[in-house]
Amino acid sequence: MQFRDLKAQYQHLKRDIDEGIQAVINDANFISGVQIEELEQQLAKYIGVKHCITCANGTDALNMVLMAWGIKEGDVVFVPDFTFFASGEVVSFRGATPVFVDVDENTFNIKAERLEEAIIKVLDEGIFVPKVIISVDLFGLPADYKSLRLIASKYNLRILEDGAQGFGGEIGNKRACSFGDISTTSFFPAKPLGCYGDGGAIFLNDDETAKHIKSIRAHGKGETKYDNIIIGCNSRLDTLQASILLTKLKAFVNDELTAVNMIAQKYTKSLSNYVKTPVVPEGFLSSWAQYTIQLTSELERDELKQYLNTYGIPSMIYYPKPMHQQIAFNGVKVYQSFNISEKLCKTVLSLPMHPYLLNDEIDFICGKIIDFKCR
Ligand SMILES: *Cc1c(COP(=O)(O)O)cnc(C)c1O
Numbered sequence: 001m002q003f004r005d006l007k008a009q010y011q012h013l014k015r016d017i018d019e020g021i022q023a024v025i026n027d028a029n030f031i032s033g034v035q036i037e038e039l040e041q042q043l044a045k046y047i048g049v050k051h052c053i054t055c056a057n058g059t060d061a062l063n064m065v066l067m068a069w070g071i072k073e074g075d076v077v078f079v080p081d082f083t084f085f086a087s088g089e090v091v092s093f094r095g096a097t098p099v100f101v102d103v104d105e106n107t108f109n110i111k112a113e114r115l116e117e118a119i120i121k122v123l124d125e126g127i128f129v130p131k132v133i134i135s136v137d138l139f140g141l142p143a144d145y146k147s148l149r150l151i152a153s154k155y156n157l158r159i160l161e162d163g164a165q166g167f168g169g170e171i172g173n174k175r176a177c178s179f180g181d182i183s184t185t186s187f188f189p190a191k192p193l194g195c196y197g198d199g200g201a202i203f204l205n206d207d208e209t210a211k212h213i214k215s216i217r218a219h220g221k222g223e224t225k226y227d228n229i230i231i232g233c234n235s236r237l238d239t240l241q242a243s244i245l246l247t248k249l250k251a252f253v254n255d256e257l258t259a260v261n262m263i264a265q266k267y268t269k270s271l272s273n274y275v276k277t278p279v280v281p282e283g284f285l286s287s288w289a290q291y292t293i294q295l296t297s298e299l300e301r302d303e304l305k306q307y308l309n310t311y312g313i314p315s316m317i318y319y320p321k322p323m324h325q326q327i328a329f330n331g332v333k334v335y336q337s338f339n340i341s342e343k344l345c346k347t348v349l350s351l352p353m354h355p356y357l358l359n360d361e362i363d364f365i366c367g368k369i370i371d372f373k374c375r
Contacts, residue, residue: 001352001361003314004190008356013247020243033239039246043201046253047177051210053202054237055217058164058186061200062090062134064235065160065182068212071096075131076122078157080110081322082341083136087162088323092332097128100324102338106279108138108292112147114336119155121335132158137166137176139318139350140192140287141280145171145179160184164200167192168257168287176287177203187237187245192260192287193252195241259355260288263362267291267351270366274373290318291353293369298346305349307372313365316350 002008010017024033036054044052055061071077073095079088081100091098099122102114115133122130133152135143143161152159161180163169169176177183180203185191187199204210215221220232264286268277276294280286295301305315322341324334351365 001312001314002354003316003352004354005356006189006194006354009248009251009354012356013251016247016250017244020247021240024239024243030239031236033242035239035242035246036237039237039242039249040201042246042249044203046249047175047183047203049178049183049203050205050207051203053204053210053213053217054242055200055202056235056237057198058162058184058188058191058200059086059090060233060235061184061186061202062086062160062162063093064213064216064233065184065202066090066094066096066132067216067232068182068209069132069158071131074129076128077132077134077160078110078115078118078130079134079323080136080138080341081324081338082108082319082344083138083162083323084164084319085323085326085328086164087134087136088326088329091134092329096131098323098329098332099128099335100322100329100332100338102336102340103138103344104144105340105344107141107144107281108278108344109141109143110135110148111340112144112151115148116151118335119151119157123155130155130157132160134160134162135180136162136164137169138289139278139292140165140169140289141278142166142169142171142176142179142284144281158182163203164188165191165289166287168252168285170285172283177201182209187241192257192289193245193248195244195248197238197241199237199241199245201237256355257287260353261285263353263355263357264288264291266359266362267366270362271369274370288353290316290350292318292348292350294344294347295349296347301347301349304369304372308365308368311364311368313368314352317345317348318350319348320345 161183163177164186166176187195216232220230222229
């Protein structure tokens with residue numbers, strides 16, 4: 001059994017993927033081929049924003065947005081304490097200060113009350129200037145944008161939606177990657193929409209900023225490639241990945257998003273009497289980058305992981321360490337305690353989740369978890 005079965009997905013989509021790859025090789029347009037623009041248009045339309053700018057990976061996507069906004073030393077960017085390292089890494093990479101914020105026990109996402117508490121402390125201290133909130137749509141579930149937007153307006157902050165895991169999620173009739181002032185995603189193979197290598201994208205409505213980010217993406221180019229007007233970087237998505245994503249986007253929209261939601265429902269129905277199952281608030285849709293349960297203690301979590309492993313069931317701990325405890329952030333000041341994120345790191349366990357998971361496999365996994373709890 002696979003945790004995320006990319007081989008099964010390939011077998012389902014093989015004909016179209018192979019054709020797409022061959023077409024790129026025949027045309028030899030490995031950089032900036034027509035598939036890039038086609039993909040950017042389709043993605044922008046799907047998300048419901050004016051511009052999609054593809055790039056080399058989800059980390060670069062975040063970094064280029066912070067560059068475009070001029071985030072620098074002395075600026076504060078608020079980041080959830082329970083997320084993948086890159087969400088905070090990009091802040092320090094720009095020389096700014098990440099301020100970590102505790103998360104909600106039910107949704108795993110940044111908690112609005114704790115965010116406001118951190119903002120007030122930073123303002124009272126008066127050393128750093130609050131600029132941006134990086135909201136992460138963790139495990140596929142959009143963050144609480146209604147509350148975040150109120151706070152952002154109140155304190156005049158921008159929201160950068162890190163939708164690396166959130167692509168496909170919804171609140172009401174709006175899609176994830178449209179909730180930030182600018183939003184980003186990742187096409188790392190294991191993300192909800194993944195390619196066959198690294199890839200990422202930026203989503204926004206503002207024309208001027210889009211032009212600025214496109215310049216940053218290609219060495220700060222002006223009118224032509226050899227007219228360089230600002231310091232940028234090299235962060236393009238390559239055409240082979242775009243052709244793969246064109247096929248995968250179709251499958252994602254037509255079948256896969258529905259499939260993972262049905263699988264999540266099955267898991268929850270079978271398991272909710274035995275373990276804490278993930279909560280999807282009313283009006284929200286998750287794209288189930290992960291299906292993450294919570295056990296009662298670190299010991300129980302580790303024992304269950306081991307137990308499942310003996311039956312050939314893979315499981316993962318996302319994440320074993322909160323951001324404020326990462327060695328790379330030694331010396332970064334904290335403004336609050338992190339009771340929830342510290343607890344989650346000890347008690348979470350992510351189960352196999354992908355659109356090609358079979359009913360028999362789900363039953364087998366749930367059966368073993370129930371056996372374990374009833375020992
Ligand atoms: C994967 C991920 C990233 C980084 O994406 P890459 O494409 O791997 O650079 C950033 N933030 C979150 C929350 C992620 O899960």
